[in-house]
Amino acid sequence: MSSDKVTKTILFSASLLVLIISTGIVFSLVKGSIPAFKEFGLKFIVTNEWNPTTGHEVYGALPFIAGTLITSILALLICLPLAFSTSLFVAEYFRNTRVANILSSLVDLLAGIPSIVYGLWGFYTLRPFIISLGLSDQGFGIFTASLILAIMIIPYATSLSTEIIAMVPDELKEAAYSLGATRFEVIFRVILPNASSGIIASYILALGRALGETMAVTMLIGNSNIIPSGLFATGNTMASIIANQFGEASGLKLSSLIAIGLILFAITGIVNSIGKYIIKQFS
């Protein structure tokens, strides 16, 4: 075998690593969840109970699925106007100015802050603020967690949509201006229709990020294993229950936690795939 062939084989074998890891992840998650699904059946997904008392163990994923979806979607709703405005600021109104560059860099900074640091700030600064507003006794809950999540996903929502908005051809905008449109009208009747799928995709991808966030949410959501009863009620998410209870879990509980991990993996995978698909359609 020539040395080139050897090199090619080495590269190919390296590429198999991706395949192995991906299938390995799915395999291990499924294998680990089987005891839980065998015990509780597929109803596990919709069971609204998490009871670890020995002898009467019942585990269900519903409270956590609900918590994850509610916080993530709420975070996206909060983040939307902020990210949208920032994208317009950087890509349209103040394109290529110093201010826009500074704003862009500051927003990118948000992406660099680790989740646990967000959690700390949320715990020591945001929580007392929410308590002082009288919205909640302890300051924990869905709202606080969603608020922190919203801040965390702003850079992801902004960066892609900024690119997409900037890509709308100048000639379309000029044609609209030459017909007498105001800037507001050009944005909403020309830029947005042309950038809509890209913008939607970026928000879906931001949602995907929010779904998997662990530390900041764990520190602020209140960790009660029930479906949250209101905006300022406490709850729990899939990622946090795993983070909190995995270390000392064994047997059926461990398997249930792995099953939740599998569900989280699936939901995140689907959301991200939808986002990526829309982007591919767009370009």
Next chain:
Amino acid sequence: MPVNNVPAFIDNIDGRNKKNKLFLVLVIAMSVLTVMPIILIVGKIIISGIGQMNFNFFVQTSPDSLQAMSAVANNETIPGGIANGILGTFLIVIVSSVMAIPAGIMIGIYLYENQGRRYSNFLRNLTEILQGVPSIVLGIISYLWIVKNITNGFSAFAGSVALSIMMLPMIIRSTEETMKMIPNEIREAAFAMGTPYHKVILRVLIPTGFNGLSTGILLSISRILGETAPLMMTALGSTVINYNITKPTSAVPLLIWEFYNDPNMVKLIWSSALFLMIFVLTLNILSGRLAAKPKITRKR
């Protein structure tokens, strides 16, 4: 058509102009609102964290609860530091990098050299899916693979495996993108001189793409520096400095989590957070600088 032969309509020029100006104000206000958290967060970390950052902070291991409690009661700085965390993070990151960087570069080069093939596209899709996997799920995986089977207990190695799976897709993607930016003539010239394939990669492609590759690597490292969740179930943490990758190890984010759960350690939390932030930001800025400097500029 004679002039003024347009259908009669009601015009609202004033209203439209007002709406236009109002929207601009709204956009600016929202953008300012978006920036506020960054300033507040970074500000808080610096202000609260700078006090506890003395020399000991870097060289001593973390204090226990009792020491901290008495220090706080006497209004002194808490003794000890986060040396175990710093060195633990170093250890874990180095092991992760050793695993992820060569593999990532090789896979990236494979994808670059095999554009358009069905297998490559499939792999690329898998890589993207891998990138979206929540870090806590990777923690579970590493727990099942390493903690349970290989090291029979929590270990630094398990932590590294989880983090290296996180690094891998980022390095693969940035390698492929970097390679695509290298002018094809350079690659072809190397081959035309009869250079063996592995030398083309090692002596031409990688050095030429060094800046781009380094950007990807630095970014992926900065990404994993702050990860806590996967380490909680793999490396677990430790009060001592540890160099044995088969044993539990501390890490800065893990220490922050431990301090968070102890009311006496509040001051240390912010110092540790500050340390972490400085590290992450430095890497981000460095990689940004590198990205802006292409090694080869096409001659006009």
Next chain:
Amino acid sequence: MTETLITTENPVLKVRDLSISYEAGKYAVKDINADIESKAITAIMGPSGCGKSTLLRAFNRMHELYPNIRTNGTILLDDMDIQKMSTIELRRKIGMVFQRPNPFPTMSIYDNVIAGYKLNGIKLKRSQRDEVVEKALTEVTLWDEVKDALFKKGTFLSGGQQQRLCIARALAFNPEVLLLDEPTSALDPVSTARIEDLLVNFKKDYTILLVTHNMSQAARISDNSMFMYLGELVEYGKTDTMFTNPKDPRTEGYLTGKFG
């Protein structure tokens, strides 16, 4: 020395001491003085970079989209200072067609024609809209070609058809003046000829300002011609006269192909 063309009718546009700069001290267009004849085709010619597009875009205040561009001097439309009008009103009286056909890709052909109304938020009755669309498309001889496909998006049209659609869009408001910035330079000769025929026809209803880098086009269809060089209006007169007997050596040099 610039020559102002005085016409017998009241010129629809008057330019006085117009200068436009992109950065301090660098002028794209300098000290232009001219009267534009109503209901005639005036061609603006010159080598690349002479400022002809810049001059054209001053008429509908397109430069205001770019904050670093400074405009000095006055332009009068029907003896009113265009700076004193709102841009919305101005752009209803002066329409523009661009070099590359740019129909709005997310709108149907029908919607493209009335895009002006839609963008301005003007609500018309269905019958009014239909009338505007049919009139405009008929004027640009596109009606028969697209009348059965009005609600499809315009991207399937050929380049020439797309450009005619853009002209129809600009005509929907019944402007007084039509500005065209090298409208046929991206089109094939057949489409070019078709659009030139349209413009000649339009003369009776609209004042047409046509930037072109193609002198034969100017010679073919324009009544008056401006020759610009390095931002200055070098010569301006009746096309026939200018082409056969240019007064300025730079004009002659350009027309005989010595440069540009």
